[in-house]
Amino acid sequence: MSTAMSLRQDSTPAGDVRDRLIIGLDLPSVEEARRTVDRIGEAGTFYKIGYQLAYAGGFELARELVAGGKKVFLDLKLHDIGNTVEEGVRSVARLGATFLTVHAYPQTMRAAVAGRAGSSLKILAVTVLTSYDQQDLAEAGYAPGLTPAELVERRAVQARDIGIDGIVCAAPEAARVRAVVGPDRLIVTPGIRPAGAEAGDQKRIVTPAEGIRLGADHLVVARPIIKAADPRASAEAIVAEIAGAV
Numbered sequence: 001m002s003t004a005m006s007l008r009q010d011s012t013p014a015g016d017v018r019d020r021l022i023i024g025l026d027l028p029s030v031e032e033a034r035r036t037v038d039r040i041g042e043a044g045t046f047y048k049i050g051y052q053l054a055y056a057g058g059f060e061l062a063r064e065l066v067a068g069g070k071k072v073f074l075d076l077k078l079h080d081i082g083n084t085v086e087e088g089v090r091s092v093a094r095l096g097a098t099f100l101t102v103h104a105y106p107q108t109m110r111a112a113v114a115g116r117a118g119s120s121l122k123i124l125a126v127t128v129l130t131s132y133d134q135q136d137l138a139e140a141g142y143a144p145g146l147t148p149a150e151l152v153e154r155r156a157v158q159a160r161d162i163g164i165d166g167i168v169c170a171a172p173e174a175a176r177v178r179a180v181v182g183p184d185r186l187i188v189t190p191g192i193r194p195a196g197a198e199a200g201d202q203k204r205i206v207t208p209a210e211g212i213r214l215g216a217d218h219l220v221v222a223r224p225i226i227k228a229a230d231p232r233a234s235a236e237a238i239v240a241e242i243a244g245a246v
């Protein structure tokens with residue numbers, strides 16, 4: 001079956017629990033990503049395209065996925081001078097994606113909110129990467145003793161005040177973030193590992209069920225699905241775990 005045809009048949013209703021799982025297509029080519037999407041089939045409704053695939057023709061795939069009824073998260077983690085971010089976001093908004101990430105710096109967030117005006121694109125602010133711990137923050141020049149949770153909270157306050165649509169953080173910080181941003185903004189958590197899966201470079205990890213119980217609206221999972229012998233079975237197991245935790 002062609003990708004376009006299988007995608008069309010896979011379109012899902014609003015409120016579908018499968019939308020809580022965002023599958024990261026961290027793959028080297030559009031062809032490989034298409035194959036993975038086809039293998040996952042109806043188990044996947046929401047896909048993330050990040051650096052690796054975006055710089056290898058992934059924008060074309062983003063349009064294709066949207067046309068086939070899938071939701072797309074463009075994880076470009078923008079951060080530049082205000083004018084460049086605003087105009088960049090304006091271009092991204094035309095691709096039909098649902099989410100776009102920017103780093104949670106105030107100038108960048110303000111520019112992104114201005115750039116998405118009039119579109120349905122939602123801006124997610126990446127607070128502190130899930131591969132960072134306190135030592136990584138100190139190495140990057142932040143005050144010794146500043147914890148990821150403290151910096152996440154400070155950035156969540158700024159993101160809320162600027163009008164950002166959602167926050168990306170590690171699940172252990174989700175409750176603190178929810179208290180800051182309230183019920184209407186989204187919390188999206190990477191750093192998710194099914195029980196027994198390898199952490200890899202992630203440091204602040206939880207299982208899918210814990211992520212949902214801690215208050216995440218969406219979980220981002222890449223390697224545990226795309227590197228699995230059976231990506232569809234892996235995605236289905238995570239969706240089932242999410243369904244059991246909501």
Ligand SMILES: O=C(O)c1cc(=O)[nH]c(=O)n1[C@@H]1O[C@H](COP(=O)(O)O)[C@@H](O)[C@H]1O
Pocket residue numbers: 024026050075101126128129130131168169190191192200202220221222223224
């Ligand atoms: O913005 C993201 O999606 C993101 C933010 C973050 O703090 N940590 C993080 O891992 N991510 C992304 O989430 C995905 C996690 O991939 P896996 O660790 O393979 O599940 C990768 O595509 C990362 O780029």
